[in-house]
Amino acid sequence: MGAAGAFLPPETIGVYLVRPMDTTITLTVNGQKRVVVTESDRSLLEVLREDLKLTGTKYGCGEGQCRACTVLLNGKAVAACTTPVIEADQQAVVTIEGLAKGEALHPVQEAFLAENAFQCGFCTPGMILGTVALLNDLPHPTEAEIRSRLNRHLCRCCHYPLMVKAVRRAAGQRA
Amino acid sequence: MKTQLTTGVPIEAHETEPLESVAYDFGLSRRGFVHVLGAGLLIAASGWSAVAQQRGGGRGGGPRTIAARIHLAKDRTITVLAGKVEGGQGARAELTQAAAEELRVAASRIQLILADTGQVPDDGMTAGSGSTPRTVPAVRQGAAAARELLIEFAGRRWGVERGLVEMRDGKAFHVPTARSLSYADLAASDEEAAKLNEGIPSGISLSPVKEWKVLGVSTRRPNARDLVTGAHLFPSDISRPDMLFGKVLRAPAYNAKLIEVDLEPAKALKQVVVVRDDSFVGVAAPTLRRAEQALAAIAKTARWERSTQPSSKELYEHLTQNARGGLPANPFSAELAGAKQVLRQTYQVPYAQHAPLEPRAAVAEWTNGKLTVWTGTQNPFGCRSELARAFHVGEEQVRVVVPDFGGGFGGKHTGEAGVEAARLARAAGQPVSLRWTRAEEFTWAYFRPAGVILIEASLDEKAGLTSWHAVNLNSGRSSLDTPYRAGKTRGDSVESIAPLRQGSYRALAATANTFARESFMDELAVAAGLDPLQFRLVHLENPRLRAVLETAAQRFGWAERSKDSKAGIGLACGTEKGSYVAACAEIEVDRAQNRIVVRRACQVFECGAVLNPENLLAQVQGALLMGLGPALREEILFENGEILTASFSKYRVPRFQDVPELDIHIIDRPDLEPSGAGETPIIAIAPAIANALFRATGRRLRSMPLTLGA
Numbered sequence: 001m002g003a004a005g006a007f008l009p010p011e012t013i014g015v016y017l018v019r020p021m022d023t024t025i026t027l028t029v030n031g032q033k034r035v036v037v038t039e040s041d042r043s044l045l046e047v048l049r050e051d052l053k054l055t056g057t058k059y060g061c062g063e064g065q066c067r068a069c070t071v072l073l074n075g076k077a078v079a080a081c082t083t084p085v086i087e088a089d090q091q092a093v094v095t096i097e098g099l100a101k102g103e104a105l106h107p108v109q110e111a112f113l114a115e116n117a118f119q120c121g122f123c124t125p126g127m128i129l130g131t132v133a134l135l136n137d138l139p140h141p142t143e144a145e146i147r148s149r150l151n152r153h154l155c156r157c158c159h160y161p162l163m164v165k166a167v168r169r170a171a172g173q174r175a
Numbered sequence: 176m177k178t179q180l181t182t183g184v185p186i187e188a189h190e191t192e193p194l195e196s197v198a199y200d201f202g203l204s205r206r207g208f209v210h211v212l213g214a215g216l217l218i219a220a221s222g223w224s225a226v227a228q229q230r231g232g233g234r235g236g237g238p239r240t241i242a243a244r245i246h247l248a249k250d251r252t253i254t255v256l257a258g259k260v261e262g263g264q265g266a267r268a269e270l271t272q273a274a275a276e277e278l279r280v281a282a283s284r285i286q287l288i289l290a291d292t293g294q295v296p297d298d299g300m301t302a303g304s305g306s307t308p309r310t311v312p313a314v315r316q317g318a319a320a321a322r323e324l325l326i327e328f329a330g331r332r333w334g335v336e337r338g339l340v341e342m343r344d345g346k347a348f349h350v351p352t353a354r355s356l357s358y359a360d361l362a363a364s365d366e367e368a369a370k371l372n373e374g375i376p377s378g379i380s381l382s383p384v385k386e387w388k389v390l391g392v393s394t395r396r397p398n399a400r401d402l403v404t405g406a407h408l409f410p411s412d413i414s415r416p417d418m419l420f421g422k423v424l425r426a427p428a429y430n431a432k433l434i435e436v437d438l439e440p441a442k443a444l445k446q447v448v449v450v451r452d453d454s455f456v457g458v459a460a461p462t463l464r465r466a467e468q469a470l471a472a473i474a475k476t477a478r479w480e481r482s483t484q485p486s487s488k489e490l491y492e493h494l495t496q497n498a499r500g501g502l503p504a505n506p507f508s509a510e511l512a513g514a515k516q517v518l519r520q521t522y523q524v525p526y527a528q529h530a531p532l533e534p535r536a537a538v539a540e541w542t543n544g545k546l547t548v549w550t551g552t553q554n555p556f557g558c559r560s561e562l563a564r565a566f567h568v569g570e571e572q573v574r575v576v577v578p579d580f581g582g583g584f585g586g587k588h589t590g591e592a593g594v595e596a597a598r599l600a601r602a603a604g605q606p607v608s609l610r611w612t613r614a615e616e617f618t619w620a621y622f623r624p625a626g627v628i629l630i631e632a633s634l635d636e637k638a639g640l641t642s643w644h645a646v647n648l649n650s651g652r653s654s655l656d657t658p659y660r661a662g663k664t665r666g667d668s669v670e671s672i673a674p675l676r677q678g679s680y681r682a683l684a685a686t687a688n689t690f691a692r693e694s695f696m697d698e699l700a701v702a703a704g705l706d707p708l709q710f711r712l713v714h715l716e717n718p719r720l721r722a723v724l725e726t727a728a729q730r731f732g733w734a735e736r737s738k739d740s741k742a743g744i745g746l747a748c749g750t751e752k753g754s755y756v757a758a759c760a761e762i763e764v765d766r767a768q769n770r771i772v773v774r775r776a777c778q779v780f781e782c783g784a785v786l787n788p789e790n791l792l793a794q795v796q797g798a799l800l801m802g803l804g805p806a807l808r809e810e811i812l813f814e815n816g817e818i819l820t821a822s823f824s825k826y827r828v829p830r831f832q833d834v835p836e837l838d839i840h841i842i843d844r845p846d847l848e849p850s851g852a853g854e855t856p857i858i859a860i861a862p863a864i865a866n867a868l869f870r871a872t873g874r875r876l877r878s879m880p881l882t883l884g885a
Binding site: 039042046049050053054055056057058059060061062063065066068095096097099100105109112113116118119120121122123124125128146147148150151152153154155156157158159160161162163164 | 262263264265395396399400402403404405406407408409411412414420462463464530531532533534579580581582584610612613614789790793796797798799800801803822823824828829830831832834837
């Protein structure tokens with residue numbers, strides 16, 4: 001289908017809807033330049049999942065309260081569900097699909113796999129990207145720092161203790 | 176000694192699982208029954224017969240033949256088929272282990288297909304901790320039956336006694352002559368294939384626990400790598416060619432009736448499909464945004480007739496006033512009359528939501544009158560029945576595929592999203608994806624029922640329980656019968672008029688009934704002047720429950736710490752679905768924020784022989800932590816038919832910083848049949864906390880969540 005939105009000319013019936021005009025957004029996703037023509041107030045989450053077919057980023061709440069949709073925007077962890085796609089214009093986005101280098105997993109992915117730090121796995125991509133951002137800021141976090149920084153990420157299976165272990169493993173610490 | 180199963184293929188019984196059915200009936204013309212789905216590709220590839228499809232929606236029954244359970248492909252792939260689902264609880268690893276153990280191969284050699292009604296046998300819904308005690312043995316039986324036949328084939332081919340045939344690594348060996356054949360080669364002839372197409376005999380010898388090589392060993396979820404790379408496709412990630420996105424018009428409140436709605440504003444939008452079928456109104460469009468816009472346009476025009484609805488403020492009065500047949504009187508009047516002391520208390524448990532991280536989602540696709548639905552449900556065959564009913568087609572025309580999904584916890588027994596997506600897809604003539612929002616999930620998914628639990632008990636002069644009468648109003652009877660010895664006991668479960676749509680939950684009503692019973696046991700201990708541990712042990716005969724309680728108390732240091740009468744420590748225990756749990760908790764009152772903080776928790780659990788130690792520990796630990804939510808904070812508030820807590824910012828579930836210091840311990844009993852572990856470990860933590868609060872402060876809270884108030 002290509003970039004969705006592209007085949008949707010702006011509606012002219014403005015009685016019921018006031019729609020932002022389609023905007024051309026150019027962003028780098030996982031190292032690749034992508035161009036999307038879309039309404040500028042759509043969320044980054046929706047554009048990643050729907051237009052760019054990157055479904056590793058999950059919808060969990062739509063209000064930035066669960067962080068299943070965490071991606072890296074210029075290296076910082078953001079909730080893609082509350083980030084308008086316009087904010088990613090001319091910026092660099094990394095999603096879960098962009099962490100591994102070929103067959104070689106990112107060390108945080110390796111650590112989550114080694115510790116079995118998932119049950120259903122729905123929070124896992126966001127949790128991993130949140131951890132990548134955490135370790136960028138704090139390469140050797142204490143357990144309290146891990147809990148504090150990841151507190152915004154929800155895991156409904158409540159598998160938190162093994163996630164803490166995985167973060168410590170990724171930081172090169174023995175749990 | 177061989178472990179023997181006394182029965183044949185187990186039948187799942189779900190009398191105790193509340194099933195909230197989906198009310199849609201789209202009144203389309205009835206279509207003929209065509210057997211279209213029997214021949215799964217997989218099976219057809221080897222010329223083996225089709226999976227025996229059974230009607231009866233999620234009631235189980237299992238496969239009729241070995242071939243319906245196990246498929247040995249010519250490329251040596253071993254495929255196992257099962258009707259269970261993976262929602263994070265660990266069924267995929269466990270069932271893989273079960274098959275691998277009996278087939279004498281490594282777990283990595285097994286390819287497991289779960290919950291595709293077009294391919295797998297109906298093993299019942301994934302609920303009630305049933306996969307371990309029922310489906311694991313069923314898969315083992317199927318695999319063992321295949322193994323025994325392969326041994327027979329090998330013996331016949333080589334002209335040797337079957338006792339001389341060794342099975343390992345996917346091959347049969349005759350060591351004296353250094354011959355070997357792969358399983359697939361052994362089953363190559365039509366005659367042999369036909370044998371595999373016969374029924375699974377009952378009473379087949381299963382590998383004894385002592386000889387287990389795959390079962391009993393920590394085994395990773397087979398598709399774990401896809402979870403960390405984002406490659407796994409959850410139901411909400413499924414995409415089909417030309418797929419549209421659907422949205423459904425929701426009522427503004429419970430039991431609001433749609434009076435009128437103007438569909439024209441949505442129809443005026445390009446590429447938008449609009450459906451009104453009685454009270455169902457929905458739209459489908461090429462993008463989610465377009466669908467949302469179309470829905471918003473018609474939602475503005477909708478007129479609803481609302482009715483007076485109970486609110487959460489008057490919830491318990493509402494349930495009590497509407498108790499069907501009234502509240503039963505205590506039948507033990509003689510014991511009450513002759514007692515030294517009689518205690519009576521009432522406990523309350525509010526509505527709670529499962530809130531799995533992945534909301535309900537489905538993709539529906541019609542092809543030549545046949546329907547395929549990909550969705551996250553714990554009840555694939557039941558969902559198939561719902562779809563068949565709603566669209567008046569034969570079950571054979573409906574295929575439900577359940578990709579491993581993002582959490583269920585007893586909350587996904589239904590298939591609403593699938594039915595809604597299918598209705599839209601039918602009108603659009605294109606596949607439709609429908610993904611519930613978090614607010615929809617919090618509002619329209621069924622809830623853990625609220626309940627009122629009344630208990631009355633009598634004590635004699637020696638602090639012995641002479642009678643026990645418990646009544647559960649509205650939330651169900653799981654764990655209502657006391658495990659403690661009392662002269663006479665009775666538990667009554669009474670229905671009421673539920674103000675919200677209610678259904679199953681992790682451990683059903685056992686969270687409510689165990690909270691009440693274990694709180695009440697502490698109150699009785701106080702009345703009897705005994706330590707709560709002592710008082711329980713005096714009345715506890717079940718050796719397995721005693722063992723978890725005593726072990727937890729010992730690991731927690733109960734004897735030493737309880738010398739301080741003001742220590743914020745409490746304990747509780749319980750049994751459900753054949754497994755046993757005890758928890759000790761240490762709490763502190765955070766005066767500044769006026770709330771309870773759990774500092775430390777010790778939980779001991781026993782469910783017979785352990786199949787997958789790491790996964791079991793994860794279930795026991797995760798359930799305890801999940802249980803902290805309803806214990807301390809989770810409560811659905813509603814007013815005038817509207818849910819006031821329909822988001823994670825208002826309905827606050829446990830997070831990283833809520834995790835106390837934990838000591839989780841499993842007692843392995845290889846001498847006992849394994850029972851399920853996904854539910855019971857959630858039941859003990861709330862009463863342990865309530866009991867700790869009382870000990871620390873003298874304040875007894877009898878309503879969940881345990882909030883200190885103003």
